[in-house]
Amino acid sequence: MRHILLFAFIFQILPSLAEIQAGNPLTAAADQRIAPVLDKVVAWRRDIHEHPELSNREFRTSALVAEHLQSLGLEVTTGVAHTGVVGILRGQADQPVVALRADMDALPVSEQVDLPFASRAMGLYQGKEVGVMHACGHDNHVAILMGAAEVLAGMREQIPGTIKFIFQPAEEGPPEGEEGGASMMIEQGVLEDVDAIFGLHVGPLPLGMITYRPGQFMASADRFHIVVNGSQTHGAMPWAGIDPVVVGSQIVLGLQTIASRQVDVTLTPSIVTVGRFSAGVRNNIIPDSAELEGTIRTFDEGVRQQIHDRIRRTAASIAESAGATATVTIDRGPPVTANNEALTARMAPTLKRVAMDNMAVESDRITTAEDFGDYQQVIPGLFFFLGVADPDQKAPAPNHSPYFYADERALPVGVRAMTHLALDYLAGP
Ligand SMILES: [Zn+2]
Ligand SMILES: [Zn+2]
Incomplete structure (x- = not known):
């Protein structure tokens, strides 16, 4: 047939x-x-x-x-x-x-x-x-x-x-x-x-x-990985440590301003997505670190580089504002x-x-x-x-x-x- x-x-x-x-x-x-x-x-x-x-x-x-x-x-x-x-x-x-x-x-x-x-x-x-x-x-x-x-x-x-x-x-x-x-x-x-x-x-x-x-x-597709290092403490005494969950959350939101506020939207579309956010083991412990992973999509090699630079800057600066640190790794995928x-x-x-x-x-x-x-x-x-x-x-x-x-x-x-x-x-x- x-x-x-x-x-x-x-x-x-x-x-x-x-x-x-x-x-x-x-x-x-x-x-x-x-x-x-x-x-x-x-x-x-x-x-x-x-x-x-x-x-x-x-x-x-x-x-x-x-x-x-x-x-x-x-x-x-x-x-x-x-x-x-x-x-x-x-x-x-x-x-x-x-x-x-x-x-x-x-x-x-x-x-x-x-x-x-x-x-x-x-x-x-x-x-x-x-x-x-x-x-x-x-x-x-x-x-x-x-x-x-x-x-x-x-x-x-x-x-x-x-x-x-x-x-x-x-x-x-x-x-x-x-x-x-x-x-x-x-x-x-x-x-x-x-x-x-x-x-x-x-x-x-x-x-x-x-x-x-x-x-x-x-699109080009690059993977990024961010580790936020804070300082572990009791969930009831956040001032005694540095909360990487809150810092990580601010980074997630900060990253969303790259495509919408920081690169020229008339040039080409771009996307920054956080697909994984993991931290902590228990309700009343503020953990030591948090991990974020995501993907970057864009259609222009110049914009691609700008986004990489801004992800690094955004993550590092937000972490610094809280006394934490952020380590950013970006793996370049297909162009x-x-x-x-x-x-x-x-x-x-x-x-x-x-x-x-x-x-x-x-x-x-x-x-x-x-x-x-x-x-x-x-x-x-x-x-x-x-x-x-x-x-x-x-x-x-x-x-x-x-x-x-x-x-x-x-x-x-x-x-x-x-x-x-x-x-x-x-x-x-
Ligand atoms: Zn496929
Ligand atoms: Zn295929």
Whole structure:
């Protein structure tokens, strides 16, 4: 049944004759090659979905990818940034070089979706045995890029440049104490000689819809940790000590004035959230210390630095006003995912062409983060979202939910998007 549906579906996304005549003849040729690989794309996606692996532990997934790329005759490097795989497809010219990226890791989430290929996998996360699930949909990204590699490898002689397929581990962040993800891939040279990079993410948008945004798209995400040191005393005699709970509470409120009062709100939105506040053991003891942890989201690298400085100043000054001290640690996470404006304008017609019913629309900013931004700090890149919501589902679950579900009828749109972006880019402006 699925088989028939997918096959019927491919005709909905194929271009009209007029489109073929107006556009790049290579993308029309690629479309002829997409239908025959779709069954495999669906099978890969189900297989990867059923066997998810946590960040930096994508052993089975990367072996599957490497074997496939080798079977296509690509130059394959494995073990990049731990479990990453890079495949190079050399066409009839060395230049230009375009990269297509898929992330491979899953999350410590126990799947609640009723699927024949639902995950029952377990894994070790921060010392705890947890359920593992592709709750962010990276299984789709891997299968889509494997399919695009097969389509493009089949037309190697016609390709006017080089295509690099980047299968990246640990997008969700490496385990504590480890390195990994996009930044480590870059350190190990994956962007050498690459002129532009494209990446996609599935999300609970209407099926087959593509959303993107020139410039600031997804937020940077940094973690902060504050320890307030006071002085322990009896809860009935606060003057005999320094209360870190009250100081910590003032810091929580003080931090809220950074986004609202201290940075230019006309420039870009920003968020400072305290997600954890812990202190004390008993009702009548004022504890020695309090701990706060939170996240910083913004869309501008300058504002990002300003917020870091102001968090340090706010915490230290409030603590000092009470005779306490505050130690602030900020761990820099993924940078802003900022789409190169010229590249986005150039590729927008491609996105419109490949989206279902030409539904490619500019998006608002998104306050979640992506380490694709690391690549975009080095070379021009374009990142976009692909809608995978089941049209029959009233309230599709968000990414990272145990109920997250990707309708596989979006897979052909993904394969077509990656294939067309590479071919249109290599054909030149
Ligand atoms: Zn995610
Ligand atoms: Zn993700």
